[in-house]
Amino acid sequence: MPDRQSAHSASTAKLALRDQLVTARNRRSLLEVGEAARAIAEHVLATPEIGRTATITAYVSIGTEPGTTQLLESLVALGKRVILPVVLPGLDLDWSVYDGPTSLAPARMGLLExxxxRLGVEAVATADLLLVPGLAASATGDRMGRGGGCYDRALARVPVGTPVWALLYDDEVGVDVPTEPHDRSVTGAVTPSGLHLFAG
Structure with a gap:
């Protein structure tokens, strides 16, 4: 019973924090979102890890998420193989290669995919670096997502030691994120101020 109560408590705390984080994001101006996107792209591209990667997972940002358009184009220009998620009916993630803006189409939940x-759900395990969405991360890498569990399922397939970085705003790092047993952590976060690596 205590386990069930603690799980319920974590779930309730997550809902409250997620609502707070989404509200804060929705207050960000288009100017701030654009400037954050440019800074994050510069920081990602400047990391030594980028030079050692062949395949990178990324995603197409929506709304007031830190923008990824410039980052995607820059990664492709560097000759990287970029694979993007495709949300399956059961909220797992399949993957497909990004081949420029014309390779995208509107999908469920307002996404572009x-x-x-399709490369299959196991394709995520072939990536040398993962760039993932999120709403926040704790100082030890606990990640707060949107609540669907898509990335928790996908990250369970990623080999230990593979860098997994969430793209966030500065005030979304160091947040006390409630966790449940199925939650998967990230090894770092890239924000407008730079790359933050977590000890775990």
Missing amino acids: PVGP
Whole structure:
């Protein structure tokens, strides 16, 4: 019974924090979102890890998420193989190669997803670096997502030691994130101020 109570407590705390974080994001101006996107792209591209990667997972940002358009174009220009998520009916993630803006089409939940051949759910394990969405991360890498569990399922397939970085705003790092057993952590966060690596 205590386990069930603690799980319920964590779930309730998550809902409250998620609502707070989404509200704060929705207050950000288009100017701030654009400036954050440029800074995050510069920081990602400047990391030594980028030079050692062949395949990178990323995603197409929506709304007031830190923008990824410039980052995606820059990664492709560097010759990186960028794979993007495709949300499956059961909220797991399939993957497909990003081949420029014309390779994207509107999908469920207001998302833009790649239309190319599907690579399968295990494709995430082939990435050398993962850039993932989130709403916040704790000082030890606990990640707060949107609540669907898509990335928790996907990250369970990623080999230990693979860098997994959430793209966030500065005030979303160091947040006390409630956790449940199924939650998967990230190894770092990239914000407008730079790359923050977590000890775990």
